[in-house]
Amino acid sequence: MSKYHFNEIEAKWQQYWSENQTFKAQNPSAFSSSEEGDDETVDKPKFYVLDMFPYPSGAGLHVGHPLGYIASDVYARFKRHQGFNVLHPMGYDSFGLPAEQYAIQTGQHPAETTKVNIEGGTDKSGTKIEGYRKQLDRIGFSFDWSREVRTSNPGYYKWTQWIFIQLFESWYDTSEDKARPISELKTIFSSEGNSNVEAACDEGVEIFSGATWNAFSEAKQQQILLQYRLTYLAETEVNWCPELGTVLANDEIVNGVSERGGFPVIRKKMKQWSMRITAYAQRLLDGLDTIDWPQSLKDSQTNWIGRSKGAEVTFKIKDSEKTISVFTTRPDTIYGVSFMTLAPELDLVKEITTQAQKAAVEAYIDATAKRSERDRMADVKTITGAFTGAYAEHPFTGEAIPIWIGDYVLAGYGTGAVMSVPCGDQRDYDFAKHFNIPIPNIFEGVDISEEAFSDKATTVIANSDFLNGLSYKEATQKAIEALEAKNQGEGKINYRLRDAVFSRQRYWGEPFPVYYKNGMPQMIAKEHLPLVLPEVEKYLPTEEGEPPLGRADVWAWDTEKAEIVSNDLINNETVFPLELNTMPGWAGSSCYMFRYMDPDNNEELASEEKMKYWENVDLYIGGSEHATSHLLYSRFWVKFMYDRGNLLVDEPVKKLINQGMILGESAFVHRIEGENKFVTESLLHTYKTQPIHVDVSLVDHHNNLDINGFTNWREDFKNAEFITENDGTFKVVREVEKMSKSKYNVVSPDDICSQYGADTLRLYEMFLGPLEQAKPWSTAGITGVHSFLKKLWKLYHSGEGESFRSTEEAPSKDSLKTLHKTIKKVQEDIENFSFNTSVSTFMIAVNELTAQQCTSREILEPLVILISPYAPHIAEELWQQLGHSESIATASFPKFEASHLVESSKEYPISFNGKMRFTMELPLDMSKDDIESAVMAHEKTARYLEGRTPKKVIVVPGKIVNIVG
RNA sequence: GCUGAAGUGGUGGAAUUGGUAGACACGCUGGACUUAAAAUCCAGUGGGCAGAAAUGCCCGUACGGGUUCAAGUCCCGUCUUCAGUACCA
CATH class of the missing domain: 1.10.730.10 (Isoleucyl-tRNA Synthetase; Domain 1)
Structure with a gap:
């Protein structure tokens, strides 16, 4: 072989690696049984390099996808050269919406599509699909494929279901700050009741003694326990997307519409599984200090969790037994309260509204319910609200405070009610101005005739009785103390983070290991897992509006046989209906990094020995779009599993890097409006044209359009005419956009590999620019x-x-x-x-x-x-x-040996007043003074000084000489 | 609005602790080889001015200030772009 035949070389070595299992990571057990002379690997330290595993879509990979994989592969290979035992696995996040949408359209089982997308084959329409695995293999990654996981494989989702059961069987003890088994909570309840239990639980759990607990019926006990479990079933207001037929989590909604598809989302009350992630809010924040992640990503998590410190204040309602609790970050401004505002969705609203205001309030509630989340967000300027007719009582002055409702108060944050201090909060200010509510000024020397004053740093309180003259900090503390003394408030930390809704009304996801007995959820025992997804004849919701699993005929749990049986056998004594929802996308990806450590283990998620050795991920590379979803949920589950002793670490990933997006270079041809005539780039200004995307494969490096190819590309361009450059070429206009099929700017790594080779692709992707930057x-x-x-x-x-x-x-x-x-x-x-x-x-x-x-x-x-x-x-x-x-x-x-780089002389740059004029070769061991005299003696020096005497000569040995004067 | 990142030739980008701005590539120009093209190789290439040339001078890292012997790099202010987030009380 004399020439560089990259195709042969690459095929040869890819085959060699695969046959010799070159990149198979050693297990710790391989070290202990080192009798067979396996000495070499015994002392190898471990290193775990992980990529965010892909969703295998039918569109295949474009050159943007492998960027992070190439970077992590370079690092993994480097670590192997340094003597580490490297774990560098890959798998597929193979549950998800696209396969299901495709199934709805074609009737093909998502499992089949998914398999084809991974392993290659032909799709329903006859299009050949290369398959992710083949595409990845061509790039020459050093993955240990023997450890592959697919989230949609029952052997894998068995563990996702198992983790769910663990969550169900746990509660969060806030005094010990960790999750504990629910059995321990039962013991506490039956001995002393719940009055001393400090736990993360639902609001308003009834208080009972040990004796009362023991007297409760089984059903009642279960109902109470559900309010403590870390995953619980509750009637909650959820984001419902009618188009997708499912609920969505907050992070799946962007600008009020669904992230996938961009469909409208409405608020709806539904019985759903939720995850009590809020129990971990503080630990999720604290943990950020212990991990090496990009600051911007830590910031997004911090903002998403949204910790704010303030006070909860309880207001009595006049002529009523009821009270209103509000959360405020400004208890120091309590004397500035001139009204209260409640979220219209609050149940309390209907209870306190007076007869006279009833019609107005109900009309307002109806109007807000009709407005979509999106309208509400898009239209922040319009101020709306209604007076309930009721009054609250100021905790200190006893004055009557009118209670309003307004949609600027969000039901989902804090208590869904605010004490409105118009002089100190712009939203309250605007509301007060709009409805002619008084705006008392409680700030020393501040003009509030135009806008509210919210600068804490310069706040001096006035007109506030015992708080007069105090700063924000002093007044806050004093106000809280006074409220506590009256038993009408206390200091409180509030989080923006909500419990995560965990049910999806979809087919292609993990089934819950849950059946229902008298309406109460029961877990299926670990030894009967996995609970395998049933077959359905259609992947749509049922006519009754139940999720697709409602179409399964064999979807009931026989508690005696411990197996899935036909629905006909349901008797609610031994055979019960199974849960119809499935788990969301993030379920399978939250703990997958641990499964790679021991992927074939049938007894445990991973053995203790292996978890001890591999610990957690040393380097994780993936996109920043997962900042508040996957990366937050994963940290939550890992902390929980750590609490319960199922994992030995409480963070999944030590170091994380976000790779930047690779953008496409779209090409546009411009068509004269109303004609089938196209104009080349340089003549565009003379015509009124509209740009049309053209496939980048029809354009060469010099932006010349392949006119023949173009006319054959689409039927409607067949008879197109072209106004070309003088030399007869036709130039397109280029623009950088996101790489996507619809923009016809996708470049496939397969083509690059065929034409230039995988090594060229790898080098070029790295050469393009800094890994973390979009380019x-x-x-x-x-x-x-x-x-x-x-x-x-x-x-x-x-x-x-x-x-x-x-x-x-x-x-x-x-x-x-x-x-x-x-x-x-x-x-x-x-x-x-x-x-x-x-x-x-x-x-x-x-x-x-x-x-x-x-x-x-x-x-x-x-x-x-x-x-x-x-x-x-x-x-x-x-x-x-x-x-x-x-x-x-x-x-x-x-x-590296520094001795080879030792130089004896240096080409010194000689500058005058900071401007480099010439260079001079001087020995490196020359003293400062000698350098100065040598430079001053140089013939050019005199020329640049033009007769002036230098004021100062700066000599930095080994670096530079600067003459000032 | 808030938070974060970033603005350097025609293009992607380099300059890790303040010390020769534009490394390395692409593109472009000219040349060699060739009937021609491709491929390959050689030379030049931030802008401007002067010069036949060697070379010399001025300007130059978004903009305006500042610190320093010396600023792409540090500080203050402004503008622009991108990303995230958005009535969070």
Whole structure:
């Protein structure tokens, strides 16, 4: 072989890796049984590199998808060269909406589509699908595929169901700040009742003694326990998306419409499974300090959790037994309250509304219910509300405070009620102005005639009795103390974070391991898991509006046989109906990183021995769009599992990096309005045109349109006319956009691999720019790294007829210098995740060594190891040609020796008043004074000084000389 | 509005602790090879001015200030772009 035949080389090594299981991670047990002379791996430290696993969509991969995988692969390979036992697995997040939507359209079982999307095949419409696995394999990743997980495999979701049961069987003890078994709570209840129990639970749980508890019926006890469980069934107001036929979590809604599809979402009360993530709010915040994640991502989690410190204040209602509790961050402004505002959805509203106001209030409630979430958000300016006719009593002055309702108060935050202080809050201010409610001023020396004053730092309280003259901080503390003394309030920390709704009315998700006995949920025992998804004849909700599982005929639980049986057998004595909802997308991805440690274990999620060894993920790479969903839920589940002793760590991931998006370069042709005539780029200004996306494959690197291809591309362009440039070419207009099929700007990694090779693709993706930045893809630039690989190949093939050649001669000093500066830079770059600069470093090294005509094995061997994490195929091939029979994968990373970089002299830049004028070669060991005299003696110095005497000469040895004057 | 990130040639980007701005590539221009093209190789390439040339000078890292012998880098203010978030009491 003389030329660089990348296709052959890559196929050869991909096969070699697969046959030799080169990247199979060693298990800790392999170390203990080291009698067979497995000494080499015994002391290897572990390193866990993980990618966010993909949802296998039918569209396949585009060049943006593998970016993070390439980066993590470079890192994983680097760690292997450094002597680590690397766990670098891959799998599929294979439950999800697209397969289900496709199933609804075609009737094909989502399991089949999913399988085809992963393993390849033909879809219902006859289109050939390459399959994720093949596409990934072509890029030469060092994944340990023996550990693959798929969230939709029953063998995997068994553990998702098991974790759900664990959550159901747990409650959160806020005094110990950890989750405990529900059995311990029962013991406490029967001995002393619940008055001393500090737990994260529903609002308004009734208080009972031990004796009362024991007297409760079984059903009643279960009902109470449900209010404490970490996953619970409750009638909650949820985001219902009629179009998708399912509820959505807050993070699945963007700007008031569904993230997927962009359909409207309405509020609806439904009985749903929820996760008591709020119990972990504080620990989720605190944990952020212990992990190395991007600051921006930590900030989004912090904002999402939304901790705010303030007070809960209880107002009595005049002529009523009822009270209103509000949360406020400004208890210091309590004397500025001139009205109360309640969210219209609050049940209390109907109870306190006076007869006279009833009609107005009901009309308002109806009007707000009709408004979609989106309208409400889009229209913040319009102020609406209604007076209930009721009055609250000021805790200190006893004054009557009118109670209003208004949709600017959100039912879901705090208590759904606010004490309105118009002088200190702009929203209250606007509301008061609109309805002519008085705005008392309680701030010293502040004008509030135009707007509210909300600057805490400069607040001095006035007109507030015992708070007069105090600052925000002092007044807050005093107000809380006074409220506590009156038993009408206390300091409180409030979180924006809501409990997460966990039910989805979908087919293609994990079934709940739950059946219903007298309407109360019962868990299926662990040994009968997995509870496998039933077959249905259609993937739509039932006519009665039940989820798709309502169509299953065999979906009942026989408690005696412990198996799924036909619905006909339901007798509600031994055979019961099963839950019809399925779990949301994030269920399967919350703990998957632990399953890779021990993927075939049938007894446990992962064995203790393996969890002890692998701990958690050392490096996790994925997109920032998961900041408040997957990455928050996963942290929650891991903390819970840690509490219950099922995991040994309380964070899933030590270090996380978000890779930036790779954008596409869309191409547009401009059509004259109302005609089938297209205008080339330079003549656009003379016509009135509209841009139309054109497939980027019809455009070359110089933006020339393939006119023939274009007219054949779409039927309606068949007879199109073209106004071209003078030379007869037609130029398109380019624009950077998100890469997507609908924009016709998708570039497939398969095509790049065929044309240039996987090593070129890998290098180029790294070369494009910093990993974390968004950057446009331009296939034009790829020739640069491709010709670099050709040059690299040539460096090793300088023999007769371009044959392989390496010599045993000692390398030149220059070559050693080139090698060692490359080692230093590449090692630093990988450790700093600055992969783009490594690629330039390689280019410089190869250019220099080529110029030096270096053939020395002492240089060529370490060089190929340096390059192998980036371009593993060519590296393996050259490594073999250098005479090695083992894979390069575990070859030791070259050791940097500073001695080769020691210089005796330096080309000093000589600047005058900060401007560099010329350079001067001077010995590095020259003293400051000698440097100064040498520079002053230089003929050019006099010329730049133009007769002036320098005021000062700055000499920084080894760096620079600056003459001031 | 708030939070975060970022603004450097025609393009992607480099300059890790303040010390020769534009590394490395793409593109472009010219040349070699070729009947021609592709591929390959060589040279040039931030802008402006002067010069036949060697070369020299001025400007230049979004904008306006500041600190410093020295600023892309540090500080203050402004603008723009991108991302996230949004009535959170």
